[in-house]
Every structure is written in structure tokens, then in C-alpha cells.
Amino acid sequence: MWFPLFRVIAASVFFAYAAAVTCLAAPPLEEISFEEAGRVVKGVRYAGKGPPVLLLHGIFENTRVWKDMGEALHAQGYDVWMINWSGHGKGDQKSTVHSPEKGDYSFESLVTKDLPMSVDRIFQITGQKVLIMGHSLGGLVAEKYVAGVTRSNPQNPKSPIVDTAARRRQVAEKVKGVVTVGSPFDFDDLPLFFKIFTRALEPLAKRGIALPVVGPDIAPTQQQSAQGVREIERRVWKLLAQVLQRSPIEIPGGVLKHSNLSREDEEFFLLMYKALSGMHPDLTKDFLRWVAHRSFDSRDGFDFKKALETDVPILRVTAEQDRLADPERTRAMVKKLRAHGLPVRSYEVPSTGHVDLILGKQAVPKLLPVLQEFLGDPKTAVLKEEFAVPRPCGLKSALQWLRNS
Numbered sequence: 001m002w003f004p005l006f007r008v009i010a011a012s013v014f015f016a017y018a019a020a021v022t023c024l025a026a027p028p029l030e031e032i033s034f035e036e037a038g039r040v041v042k043g044v045r046y047a048g049k050g051p052p053v054l055l056l057h058g059i060f061e062n063t064r065v066w067k068d069m070g071e072a073l074h075a076q077g078y079d080v081w082m083i084n085w086s087g088h089g090k091g092d093q094k095s096t097v098h099s100p101e102k103g104d105y106s107f108e109s110l111v112t113k114d115l116p117m118s119v120d121r122i123f124q125i126t127g128q129k130v131l132i133m134g135h136s137l138g139g140l141v142a143e144k145y146v147a148g149v150t151r152s153n154p155q156n157p158k159s160p161i162v163d164t165a166a167r168r169r170q171v172a173e174k175v176k177g178v179v180t181v182g183s184p185f186d187f188d189d190l191p192l193f194f195k196i197f198t199r200a201l202e203p204l205a206k207r208g209i210a211l212p213v214v215g216p217d218i219a220p221t222q223q224q225s226a227q228g229v230r231e232i233e234r235r236v237w238k239l240l241a242q243v244l245q246r247s248p249i250e251i252p253g254g255v256l257k258h259s260n261l262s263r264e265d266e267e268f269f270l271l272m273y274k275a276l277s278g279m280h281p282d283l284t285k286d287f288l289r290w291v292a293h294r295s296f297d298s299r300d301g302f303d304f305k306k307a308l309e310t311d312v313p314i315l316r317v318t319a320e321q322d323r324l325a326d327p328e329r330t331r332a333m334v335k336k337l338r339a340h341g342l343p344v345r346s347y348e349v350p351s352t353g354h355v356d357l358i359l360g361k362q363a364v365p366k367l368l369p370v371l372q373e374f375l376g377d378p379k380t381a382v383l384k385e386e387f388a389v390p391r392p393c394g395l396k397s398a399l400q401w402l403r404n405s
Contacts, residue, residue: 065358178313
């Protein structure tokens with residue numbers, strides 16, 4: 001009598017333990033690669049049975065920045081895809097262009113080549129509309145893509161950049177919604193810190209130097225010959241991570257709120273070391289031109305600022321302390337766009353900066369609920385809480401606000 005009962009209990013305990021281990025373990029990571037006309041876009045996938053979500057990184061980043069959020073979305077049933085932009089990625093995961101010509105790694109090439117190719121392939125493989133979420137640069141690329149930005153002749157890579165209603169309709173057939181995370185509308189009102197920083201990079205960009213190469217950014221076949229250099233680089237980055245983690249001074253412009261990244265030393269170092277990538281001179285020159293001239297144009301003069309029409313719902317997520325994608329300006333722009341009937345929303349996350357908005361220890365708990373709400377049905381989502389953090393009025397309150405932030 002007792003033996004069969006014991007077997008039932010033992011079996012129940014075993015399966016409960018196995019289920020718990022399965023839930024706690026990281027989902028299997030599958031490498032992906034899309035290729036078209038010599039352009040190879042690489043990345044990773046957490047395969048799932050739910051709707052496909054494509055996560056796009058920002059400048060100086062790679063797919064590693066989305067690891068925590070990707071795992072969290074996968075745990076909620078989503079089919080998660082993450083790609084490296086051309087010129088970004090580590091080792092064998094670096095996306096490249098064979099026999100590249102001038103401009104093949106530019107912003108407009110990401111909008112007209114990298115992203116369309118990736119969305120097309122994901123749509124073909126899954127048979128479902130794709131949900132797109134991009135941080136900083138990634139959100140900018142996604143926004144211009146759904147705005148119908150393309151080449152006047154897609155078969156001719158030298159044809160002019162245009163935005164058309166026909167292209168917007170084509171994209172809307174494959175894209176369900178877009179979430180931009182810390183993405184500016186343009187580069188008109190950046191803080192002085194960003195202008196100084198970009199001016200310092202300009203001489204390197206003019207010489208065609210990729211900026212900067214950090215971490216293990218070489219193929220495994222080269223690892224042995226470069227082992228000594230990489231060890232020095234690793235130590236330098238470990239020291240930098242410790243300085244950033246312990247510094248009482250915040251980086252200007254709301255780039256990073258250090259307290260939101262207070263992880264264990266080794267974990268924080270690995271995050272910094274693995275999540276950063278070099279940026280190709282093509283893309284560097286684009287950003288330097290935009291910041292220096294307060295412009296946002298293509299190399300043939302197309303004004304990206306005017307490409308705001310969309311048939312795809314967009315949620316613009318901002319960080320309270322971020323001055324690269326200023327929340328107050330974002331709300332004002334979103335209000336204007338909504339007045340013209342465009343399906344655009346904004347959502348502000350308090351007490352965060354540009355980088356820790358996705359890499360902070362509270363990034364997933366803060367973002368996941370609103371993302372689930374929006375991604376579930378971008379057209380009808382009712383966000384539970386849309387933050388509108390009050391800004392200071394008067395000198396005394398302004399000083400107090402600056403002291404607290």
C-alpha cells in the first residue's frame with residue numbers, strides 16, 4: 001500500500017524539481033544569420049511559439065544589451081530575435097558587408113537594408129507580424145523604417161532616399177508595432193556634453209577609424225595572436241567598470257545613473273565588456289554631422305526629421321533624466337503627432353538615464369509590464385501608468401531638483 005504511494009510522491013517531487021530548473025534556466029540561444037547582396041546581418045534568437053519580437057541595439061552596443069529583456073520576453077511566450085547592426089557585434093557575431101563601398105555602413109543603409117532584410121526573413125519564417133523594439137539608434141532606425149523611408153529604386157543602392165505612402169503600407173503588412181527606448185526625435189537640442197564629446201571624436205572619424213573597438217571584437221582564429229593585447233584591454237575595462245560603479249559623480253546629460261547599475265563587480269564588468277561594440281566610421285560621420293549642424297539628413301540631403309508619418313502604432317519610452325532623448329520634448333512632439341491622427345504614444349520611466357533604461361538592475365521590472373500591455377495589442381493598449389514627471393519651476397526648486405537627480 002505504501003510503496004505505490006511513495007512512488008507517486010517521489011515522481012511528483014522529481015517532476016516539480018525538473019519544472020523549476022527548466023523555468024529558472026536561461027532559454028537556449030540560437031545563432032541567426034541573414035544574407036542578401038553581400039550584406040550579412042547576424043544575431044541570436046530565443047525561439048518561442050508566441051509573436052515574434054525583434055530587439056535592436058544602439059550605437060556602441062550589440063545584442064548582449066538585450067539579454068535580460070530578451071529572456072524575460074521569452075519567458076512570457078514571445079519569439080525573441082536580436083540582431084547586430086552592420087559594423088557591430090563580437091567575433092563571429094559581427095555583421096558585415098562584403099566588398100563594402102562608401103556609405104554601406106551608414107544610418108540610411110541600416111534603415112533601407114539591414115532592418116528590411118531582417119523583418120522580411122522573420123516574417124517569412126514565423127508567418128506572423130513582427131513587433132520591433134529598439135534602444136536609442138535602434139529605435140531611430142525602426143521609426144524611419146515604418147515611416148516608409150526607402151530608396152526610390154530599391155534595386156539601385158545609389159538611388160535617392162525617399163519616404164512613400166506605398167512603402168508605409170508595405171511595412172505595416174509585416175510590422176505590428178514599434179517601441180523606441182531612449183530614442184530622440186532629432187539632434188536639435190542636445191546638451192553641451194554631447195557636443196563636446198562628438199567634437200573629440202571627429203578627428204578619428206575623418207581618418208576612417210572605427211570607434212571604439214572594445215572587448216573581444218575579433219574572430220576566434222585571431223584570438224591566440226591577440227591574446228596579450230586583449231588581456232590588457234580586459235584589465236583596462238575592468239578598472240573602468242570599477243570606477244564607474246563607485247564614482248559619486250554621474251555622467252552628464254543623463255547618460256547613466258550609476259546607482260541603477262550597482263551589480264556585483266564581476267557581473268558589472270562582464271556586462272560592460274561584452275555589451276559594447278565598435279562603431280563603423282560611416283555611422284560615426286553621420287552622427288557627428290547631425291550633432292555639429294543640428295541636422296538629421298541622409299547623405300543625399302533627405303531630411304529624416306520630416307519622415308514621421310506611419311501606419312504602425314509606436315510607443316516612445318523615455319527616461320526621466322535622459323537629455324539625449326528628452327522626455328519633455330518627446331511628450332510635446334507626441335502630442336503634435338497625435339493631433340494629426342498618428343498612432344504614437346509616450347511613456348516615461350522615472351529615476352533612470354539613457355543607458356540604465358535597458359541595462360539597469362530594475363530595467364526589466366520597470367519596462368516589462370508596459371511592454372506586455374503594448375505588445376499584446378499596440379492599437380488598443382491601455383497603459384496602466386504614463387509617467388509625466390513634473391519639471392522644476394524657479395531657481396530654488398531647480399537647484400533642489402538638480403541636487404536630487
